Amino acid sequence: MTTTALTTSLPADWRDFFALTKPRVMRSVVFTGLCGMIAAPVSLPPALAFTAVLCIAMAAGAAGALNQWYEADIDAMMRRTASRPLAAGRMDRQAALHFGVGLGVASVLIMGLATNLLAAALLAGSILFYVLIYTVWLKRITPQNIVIGGAAGAFPPLIGWVAATGQVDLLPVLMFTFIFLWTPPHSWALALRIRDDYAAGTVPMMPVVASARSTRLQMLGYAVLMAIVAVAPWPLGLTGAFYGMTALIGSMIFLAINIRVVTDAAPMPKDMRSEKLLFLYSIGYMLVTFAALALDRTVFA
Structure with missing residues (x-):
């Protein structure tokens, strides 16, 4: 077929x-x-x-x-x-x-x-x-x-x-880095849930070639770096408090869900609820963070 x-x-x-x-x-x-x-x-x-x-x-x-x-x-x-x-x-x-x-x-x-x-x-x-x-x-x-x-x-x-x-400036470079670091936990949350599908397609996604725990720990590592970069424009004076607080709260929730994924008791739970929650939240988190950036630089400037 x-x-x-x-x-x-x-x-x-x-x-x-x-x-x-x-x-x-x-x-x-x-x-x-x-x-x-x-x-x-x-x-x-x-x-x-x-x-x-x-x-x-x-x-x-x-x-x-x-x-x-x-x-x-x-x-x-x-x-x-x-x-x-x-x-x-x-x-x-x-x-x-x-x-x-x-x-x-x-x-x-x-x-x-x-x-x-x-x-x-x-x-x-x-x-x-x-x-x-x-x-x-x-x-x-x-x-x-x-x-x-x-x-x-x-x-x-x-x-x-x-x-x-x-021209290229520091703020958009930080936003570039933010998405770059956001991508692994976002993508691997999905890949953990459809690991068998990637294996059938012979795609060496991380959950296919490494253990679920190793993948989850790497996701958390990238999430920590991502959170730092997401909040960085605020202390650097590139954005105001509106963006800073939005990014801080959103990133803390992102990290909390990542920790829940890592501490999941089963090595490959069938329902994958934590991974599903992380995947869905990560999309909204990224969009809200960028919306806050646009509003902070215009409405709240």
Whole structure:
């Protein structure tokens, strides 16, 4: 059945092309990019700001499409991803490749014309990092794939800031680092719950190649570093108390859930309630932290 799915393609419609862009991931990327732009000390005209955010969305969609093009074989072996357009045989691989490349090139060119070359270069770098470094190189060969590859998802707030200012500053670098350190505990919380799925797809995610306890301890280590970086803009004078208290409280809750994950009595509990709670909370925590950043730098400035 897997071979048929990968070799027989049915006519794709617009929903399949939309699914290629990984819309749920795109929403988070667009939001953090927008918050980075709002937090910047320079405001873009509304039309240019919209264009820049659209370019970030297009770049995220391009990366998602090229990721699925390259990983169609893995996706077909995993229950979680078997219904994706390429894995399910609803789309021709060539069409997905052309769509991803075209969307990526267009996003970079438009960003360069609408804002500045540095923002366009960072946008191009984020696409290439996700596709070449994470998808092609790291994902199939090392359990550190999501650690290093997580940098790709950390680019949007930096790109949003640079689109507005034309330069790199400490605050967006800290936000980049925040997402970079947030990614392992967020991703491994899910990977622990679907370990068998990753094993079936021969993906060496950390829970597949290491014990559950080792994975959980590493998650906690990254969470501690993430919490420090999340709160750092406040004592450094880059943000005010509104952001600082929001980040502090949110990070303490994040750490508390991580500790609960580590202290779970069973080595691989069947219900994985703690891991599920951490995965779901981590999404809201990241979005609330970035919303607080945008509000602190504008409303509460």
